Amino acid sequence: MNVLLLSMPDYFEHMPPVAVRMPNGALTSLAGNVDRHHRVAVADLILCYRRVPETVTRLVREFDPEVVGLSVMTFQRRTAGRLIQLVRALKPGVKIVVGGYDPSLAGEAYEGMGVDYIVRGEGEFAFRELLRALERGKGFDRICGLSLRNGEVWLHNPNSSVHRLEGGDLRPPDRSARVLSGYTLLGRQVDVVETSRGCTYDCSFCSIIEMRGRNFHTYSLERVLADIRDARDRGARTIFLVDDNVTLNVRRFEELCHAIIDARLDNLDYFVQAMTSAIATHGKTLAPLMRRAGFRYVFLGIENILEGDLQFLRATAKNTARDNGSNAGNATLRAIDWLHRNKMYVVGGLIVGNPDDTHESIEANLAFARRYVDWPYIQHPTPYPRTPMTQDFRNRGLIMNERLEEYHGTTAVVRTEHLPAKEVEYARWKAERWMKVRHMPAALRHDPWFVVRHAPEMLAHTFRGCTLRSVLGLEDERKAFERYKAIRCQEREYV
Numbered sequence: 001m002n003v004l005l006l007s008m009p010d011y012f013e014h015m016p017p018v019a020v021r022m023p024n025g026a027l028t029s030l031a032g033n034v035d036r037h038h039r040v041a042v043a044d045l046i047l048c049y050r051r052v053p054e055t056v057t058r059l060v061r062e063f064d065p066e067v068v069g070l071s072v073m074t075f076q077r078r079t080a081g082r083l084i085q086l087v088r089a090l091k092p093g094v095k096i097v098v099g100g101y102d103p104s105l106a107g108e109a110y111e112g113m114g115v116d117y118i119v120r121g122e123g124e125f126a127f128r129e130l131l132r133a134l135e136r137g138k139g140f141d142r143i144c145g146l147s148l149r150n151g152e153v154w155l156h157n158p159n160s161s162v163h164r165l166e167g168g169d170l171r172p173p174d175r176s177a178r179v180l181s182g183y184t185l186l187g188r189q190v191d192v193v194e195t196s197r198g199c200t201y202d203c204s205f206c207s208i209i210e211m212r213g214r215n216f217h218t219y220s221l222e223r224v225l226a227d228i229r230d231a232r233d234r235g236a237r238t239i240f241l242v243d244d245n246v247t248l249n250v251r252r253f254e255e256l257c258h259a260i261i262d263a264r265l266d267n268l269d270y271f272v273q274a275m276t277s278a279i280a281t282h283g284k285t286l287a288p289l290m291r292r293a294g295f296r297y298v299f300l301g302i303e304n305i306l307e308g309d310l311q312f313l314r315a316t317a318k319n320t321a322r323d324n325g326s327n328a329g330n331a332t333l334r335a336i337d338w339l340h341r342n343k344m345y346v347v348g349g350l351i352v353g354n355p356d357d358t359h360e361s362i363e364a365n366l367a368f369a370r371r372y373v374d375w376p377y378i379q380h381p382t383p384y385p386r387t388p389m390t391q392d393f394r395n396r397g398l399i400m401n402e403r404l405e406e407y408h409g410t411t412a413v414v415r416t417e418h419l420p421a422k423e424v425e426y427a428r429w430k431a432e433r434w435m436k437v438r439h440m441p442a443a444l445r446h447d448p449w450f451v452v453r454h455a456p457e458m459l460a461h462t463f464r465g466c467t468l469r470s471v472l473g474l475e476d477e478r479k480a481f482e483r484y485k486a487i488r489c490q491e492r493e494y495v
């Protein structure tokens, strides 16, 4: 069968496509795990975000798929709906499957969207079995994690159990299935690699617990190295480790760093997401080792610097440092210090606009980011389907905006008990642009040619809505903010 797999073009503020266009790891993993006789094409639509309808039309005409699969996050649901309509119009009989976080956690929303199948949870086995059932014309009822349409009624098979990666049952991703090109992270070709799946924490804003429960499974290091080599041999110079929480097992992470060095894969740049507690507690040995292995940017889930907010986000434990097993206070500054001492950059993940936030508490977090982080990744709490946080916000009547295409993290869609949503967003927007500019010299040193060529575009993106008058203080910055919001709204029309 011909199978076309699409990831959505929607991007968010901190990942502008001028500088960041990353592949979707789920689709190549699905492609690697279907039976070999299928012809699979993977198209990451971020690579053509300004020509989405034309590209999808061309792909459907040229590739003539019998099955089209879409990978969707919540803020991409509207685009997914439009693409489903487009694909249906181009080829009415095609079977359409959706998967990923949004269809898994809000499957009911897709039942009226013209799709045939919803895959809930991890997709490799379910999708392989679905293609087999389509070929045989039977066996759909035995596929765990599948929801399917039977006339007007939807049937929901039992959930699938999480894949035990240790057993080696999952085949590696198939990157050769990709049909578009242009992946980049600041001018270097980027690829994504998984070394583990899952997390045992339960932060209230994170979708992972409802998606797969609290567990942690790891691939063998041999497989990880082979995967990195495959990405490198296809041109990648930067590797993004997309693990949910690779620092859950620090000893294994250290082994991974050693393995990267021994395999001479340390000449690539690595990006990783990490917990402050792990870096703070083990930084003395872990941080130098990470640097030797090639880690360059570390996304730290700081979340918030105030204890009350951390409690609301249920993120206190993962932000607590430990000395000989006992509590040694907040881990953030120690973690940042270890990373900086070892010449790595900190991408500071902070969440501002929580229910009890005031001007002062938001300012405290922004001031912290200004002082300590190299690249701000500041978001507002966003009530994604079935997270504990969503229920909290609903109970307190604080959700102000139900337009899901704005649920990407930098539009404030909830208010606090003290501030309107727009005030929260304005405070972040105003502060964050200048923090981003400060990082430009570091980016210039590493990738001079890219930054020189793209600096005007990058600055134009960061300061969209602003004019010389607003930057010089001759115009109320709120006007620039309104213009920025209008531009952002237009940018979201991908289809």
Ligand code: B12
Pocket (backbone or CB within 6 Å): 010, 011, 012, 015, 022, 023, 024, 025, 026, 027, 029, 030, 069, 070, 071, 072, 073, 074, 075, 097, 098, 099, 100, 101, 102, 105, 119, 121, 122, 123, 124, 127, 192, 194, 205, 206, 207, 208, 241, 242, 243, 244, 245, 384, 385, 407, 408, 409
């Ligand atoms: C790595 C990651 C990123 C990376 C890289 C993204 C990339 N291009 O790969 C970065 C840092 C850039 C990122 C950014 C964002 N992310 Co992110 N990210 C993740 C993370 C940690 C892992 C995702 C991953 O690659 N997993 C590995 C793959 C193999 O697993 P998978 O995606 O789950 O796919 C499996 C199944 O879902 C299913 N499946 C998926 N698609 C399909 C399609 C079909 C047809 C089928 C059958 C099955 C199927 O099968 C797959 C294989 O088993 C998750 C989860 C987490 N713990 O936080 C969040 C997560 C996906 N991100 C999220 C969000 C919100 C974002 C942002 C909007 C903002 C943010 N919070 O940072 C941006 C938007 C990015 C953009 N498009 O502009 C949310 C999504 C919530 C939701 N309900 O939609 C998550 C769940 C985190 C959370 N807050 O809970 N992200």
Ligand code: SF4
Pocket (backbone or CB within 6 Å): 199, 200, 201, 202, 203, 206, 207, 208, 244, 245, 275, 301, 318
């Ligand atoms: S530590 Fe990270 S992956 Fe784990 S629950 Fe919290 S936010 Fe999600």
